[in-house]
Amino acid sequence: MTAAEFRAGFGFFQQRPDWVYLDNAATSHKPDAVIEAISQFYRCHNANVHRSGHQIADEATTLFEQARSTVLQFLGAGAEHQLIWTSGATEALNLLAAGLTDSFLQAGDRVLLTVLEHHANIVPWQFYAERRGIILDVVPLDAVYRLDLNAYQQLLAKGPKIVSFCHASNGLGHVNPVRDMVKLAKAAGALTIVDGSQGVTMGPPDVKGLGCDFYLFSGHKLYGPTGIGALCGKLEALDLLQPLRYGGEMIKQVSFRGTTLNDLPYRLEAGTPHIAGAIGIAAAINFLQQFEPQNLAAHKQQLLQQLWLGCKAINGIRLLSQVQDNCGIISLVLPGEHPSDLATLLNQYQIAVRAGTHCAMPLFADLQLPGAVRFSIAPYNTADEIKRTLVALASAVEMFA
């Protein structure tokens, strides 16, 4: 199946033919198959999961647990892995920071992050860990805005107990050498967390091969609904986590004298879960798996190359992103101009992009820029859309003269 057939699966493009949507790193569109699966669940199988004894509840539970298996299989998990549903990557990272601070970290321990991180992989560590006396170290960038791997090794030598970094940067698109970074972190004795929010859009991530202890992502960037995401972890690593929330579903036995917690994964999933959301993610993955990941990736890379070369040919633009080892993002600036101005003009041309610091303020502070204009590509974008974007971009840039 081709990239054109992939695009045909998304009703949005028939509904809004005037727009070019290049804000996929913020959220992707949802194929009709996902919208239909969610409606179908509510229309035909709606019941709460894991409790009531009736047949409809069994159907809901089966769909919900099948969704868990679908995501685990897509991620390339093995028997040593389990999947915890979360509301998204942000909740997964909060669960990790909160859940490891009490049980695994002690004052004086170190956590290693990188300057590329989204706020969701910074702020929870500050609020849960740093205020308990845990030290945060940050891997800096090299001259071409990729992680400085020499500095990474030097910081690993300080013996962090946790290393947490993104699969790909949401501000620049640059993909990190996850496999090597995990190997080095393991050798240094650290627990490893990979934020797959952007990386998961490149194709099945093969978590077993990556070797990390935790891999997490948001469903809405992978053609699924908002409000659902997942934390995939090795069982022995998940066992370290204290729950972020307590309540129903996650317990075995409750009395006013004390409570026994349930087993994994339910121990970490308090309350009625986002059942329709889980079914929605599974539908997105089933839709995605009709297509060869290599075909979609090759098409996306072609568009990225087209956009990058086109931007390079426009006088006045400074590109921040490199085109190789990139998950589909081009960030750029007009030196001396605020990125919001360029995005405002592109909006007039009905090109949807994002301007600002992309929830990565430390990255842009490091680059000494007020932000950037970010173009993020998905496989449903077309060469014609990129062409139209480049024409609009050239006219917009001219307006600054």
Place this chain on the structure above:
Amino acid sequence: MTELQQQFIANHSALYHDVCQSRDWQYKYRLLMLAGKALPALPEHLKREELRISGCESAAWLVHQRDGELHYWAFDSDARIIKGVVVALLSQLNGHSRQVLLTVDPKILYQQLGLQQGLSPSRANGVQAVLTTISQHLSNAST
């Protein structure tokens, strides 16, 4: 200390009307961006935290000044379009008494520029924040 800016804003009263009347978005934005680029900067010592407008995507500062009964504002930002928009608005507000200014609805003044389709909600909020701060200055002033 903002004389240069006051003179600039006073000289740009036609900008407001030109932007309001044009149906061509490129022309509107070109006018605003030229004005935004040419606006004399605020002196660095006025870019103080308490003069900063929150709610803008870009950094922005608004200074309120009086000359007897007449009110003036000076503005700076690191983004060009918002500077142009605020110059256009201030060209209609600066140099008037509180009594006159209270008869002006700043929201309508902004709406007539015809930019609502163009400014993203977060940017339009920035303009709103400037207008709200101006209204606060007026309600805090006795004359």
